[in-house]
Amino acid sequence: MDDGTWSIGELARRAGVTVKTVRFYSDRGLLPEAARSSGGHRRYGPEALDRLRLIRSLRALDLPVPDVGRVLVRESALEDIVAGRLREVGSRLTALRWQEAALQSLRDCPAGERAERLRLIGAVTTPPSTTALARFWRRELPARLPARLRASIVDAAVPHPPADPTPAQVLVFARLHALVTDARPPVDHWRSPTGRTMCGRTDEEVRPAVLFEGLGEAFDLASAELRARRRPYGGDALDCFVAAHARTYGARDTPLFRQRLRVLLTVTADPVLDRYWALSGELSGPHEPTLGAAQEWLRAALDTERGLPEARLPGARV
CATH class of the missing domain: 1.10.1660.10 (Multidrug-efflux Transporter Regulator; Chain: A; Domain 2)
Structure with missing residues (x-):
């Protein structure tokens, strides 16, 4: 035609x-x-x-x-569709990079460690999910925290897996995942064996929300000191840290309170949390301080103070 x-x-x-x-x-x-x-x-x-x-x-x-x-x-629908496809492609690429790094980790490890490493890495999805880490922190935090504050703490405590990991980072995340998923009895960090805490306050009188609100500012100040590579010392960050604890217990910031706080932080140390922060720090790298690194800096700053009176705090729990 x-x-x-x-x-x-x-x-x-x-x-x-x-x-x-x-x-x-x-x-x-x-x-x-x-x-x-x-x-x-x-x-x-x-x-x-x-x-x-x-x-x-x-x-x-x-x-x-x-x-x-x-x-x-x-x-005009093209813009939204392309954006969605980019997210999907990015997720697939991240999964492939994690698989590649996991395979390299298995290839390069000593033969005697391969079975254990395979068990650890095989328990992690690709790309990795942080759901188990978030669940761990929701369980560890006190139940009386407001939802908004709880969510912000969980967000700050859970590290973001790198999109292009090294074999070492894949193994670190796998160990972190295993740490938070291994069964252990529930630990109530916010209840003392005697029902009474520092300064004679009962467990019900302690206000964890006040503590965490104040600690957020103290950790921000300490993180700035860590990025500047300054050694722990008494200053604004430590003062803010101590003040948050003092307000929690309805006390004043005095030399005796600081000594009691030092003892309290020692007796309430949790090896599981210490291990969590160590692994989290390996995953994030030295240029991005974790909450655990900030708290450790503040603890060390408190320990540097001299001339504080001796204080005993038997059976005290935060």
Whole structure:
């Protein structure tokens, strides 16, 4: 037909695709038909060729056919679809990088350690999930914390796995995951054996929300000192740290209180949490101090103070 339209075969030839491909998109309403021949055959105009080339470009980006249809109906949908595809591709790339680093870790380890390392790494999904770490902290934190404060603490305490990890980082995260998933009896860090805490306060009178609100500011100040590589010393960060504990117990910041606080921090030390912060620090790197590193700096700063009176704190718990 000499009317400026093409048969399905001619359109396929011009577009460099098969007739089956043209028919597939036509049957789904993605290609406009210019007319029908007297025999009922489809005829296509130049707009169908432009549309077919656009479809091929979108499909080359691995966009599903339904998403292609959305773009053809509303061009502005392309931005959201591309953003979504980028997230999916990024997630797949991260998973592949973690798999590669995990395989390298297994390849390079001594033969005697391979079975244990495989057990650790095999328990972690790729890309890794931090759900178990967040669950661990929700269990460790006192129940009386406001939801907003609890969420901010969990967010700060859970490290973000690197998108392009080294074999060592894969192993560190696997050990961290194993640490928080290994069963241990629930530990109530906020209840003393005698029901009374420092300064004679009962467990119910202690206000953990006040403590954590104040510790946030103290940790920020200590983190700045860590980034500057300053040794622990008495200053604004330590004063803020001590003041947060004093407000929690309804006490004043005195030399005797500081000595009691030093003892309290010693007797309430938790080896599981210490191990958590050590592994978290290995994962994050030295340039991003963890909450545990900030607290350790503040503890060391408190220990540097001299001339404090001796104080005993038997059975005290935070």
